[in-house]
Amino acid sequence: MPLKRTAPVALAILISSIVSGAALAQSTVPCGGDLGAFLDGVKKEAIAAGVQPQAVDEALAGAQIDNKVLSRDRGQSVFRQTFLEFSKRVVSQARLDIGRKKIKDHADTFAKAEQDYGVPAPVITAFWGLETDFGAVQGDFNTRNALVSLAHDCRRPDLFRPQLIAFIKMVADGDADPNTTTGAWAGEIGMVQMQPRDIITFGTDGDGDGHVNLKKSEDDVILTAGKFIQHLGFTRGQPWLQEVTIPQTLPFEKSGIGGPPTAAEWFALGVKPRDGNTSNGALKAALILPQGRLGPAFLAYPNFGIYLEWNKSFVYTTSAAYFATRLNGAQPYLKGNPATGLSGDQMKALQTKLKALGHDVGDIDGILGGGTRIAIQQEQQKLGLPADGWATPELLSKL
Secondary structure, eight states: OOEEOOOHHHHHHHHHHHHHHHHHHHHHSOSSSOHHHHHHHHHHHHHHTTOOHHHHHHHHTTOOOOHHHHHHHHTOOOOOOOHHHHHHHHSOHHHHHHHHHHHHHTHHHHHHHHHHHOOOHHHHHHHHHHHHTTTTOOOOEEHHHHHHHHHHSSSSHHHHHHHHHHHHHHHHTTSOOTTTOEEOTTSOBTTTTBOHHHHHHHOOOSSSSSEEOTTTOHHHHHHHHHHHHHHHTOOTTOOSEEEEEOOTTSOGGGOSSSSOOBHHHHHHTTOEETTOOOTTTTSBOEEEOTTOTTSOOEEEOGGGHHHHHHOOOHHHHHHHHHHHHHHTTOOOOOOOOOOOOOOHHHHHHHHHHHHHTTOOOOSOOSOOOHHHHHHHHHHHHHTTSOOOOOOOHHHHHHO
16 A cells, blocks of 8 residues: 655654654553553554554454464574675576666656666665565565564564554554455565654655655655665765775785775785776775675775665665676676685584674574674684685684
8 A cells, every 4th residue: 555755843753752652562462461561552653653542443343363474583693604605596687687777767767766766776666676676576475463473572673662662653544454465474564674663754756646655656766765765875976886806915914894995005015906997986985795805806985785774685775786796787796716614503503602702693693794704714814814804614623
């Protein structure tokens, strides 16, 4: 169902009310317990947020706990694919062809998105393609029941209660249907999978019908995604990712996200952009090596940060940013010949060793995340190995 455009003043009042209602939820909507009592508390919170009682009753009538949602929440698949494996699968020729056609077919809307929000077409289109395959796979979970289940559950209630209240507001305005609106298991709706609060805040009418419909209107999707990406911190006219070639004499301990030198400093060390463009030398740039110094290499500019805001998975974000560069005309990356990585059990063993050495690697989950990469670099440096952050059997053996 479409989301009506909200006037700026009314929107500010609505968001303020939802935030106040979320605070009220701390005392009136405890997680767990009897579902009926929980929904009574949700009703009070929604009314406090400005929704009419009858509309709340209509939105919550028939609400149920969806155990499949809870199962998904507790059993989220562990992301162990390498960058080469994942990016090869998701940045397919078919997706590139469809993405380029979308950019051509909606040229005027993309031009407006860049004019109004500073976000170029390839960046928006890459998220559109990766999130739902351009709308083909939007999820079939009942959104109302998914949010009720997650807000009632005691694992992350403070995250999902505000989303449930926002969805009730959408239903009250006739912009969603509690029985038929569907999406992802965590309550995301539409072609770029946005939560109800974000839809209310950033939803933009792109096709001129006075509504925002992220499930069906591609022009609405383009402008809404552009506005949301701008909110995440995208800077107009700046790059996000640039493939480079690197010498093997680099100070690899300086690679990775965090405290990077400028692109010009990397160029001076022998890092060379494959596209030959060195005009962004004054920008800060992190050298990222998804599979170590022998695999693909990229300079990540400040705009790369919006990908990490969208999704915390390093492999996903790097693939999404790479997809956008391909849509922007970049060549396919050089695969290189990266050293063999670790299996899930081997990675857990490595994380256990790193934790015993005093490193903060987070959960022992078998995932090569940011904390584990930093710890690996520090231990590689101690052992006299190139500190590229890539986990290998050699490193595990030496530790």
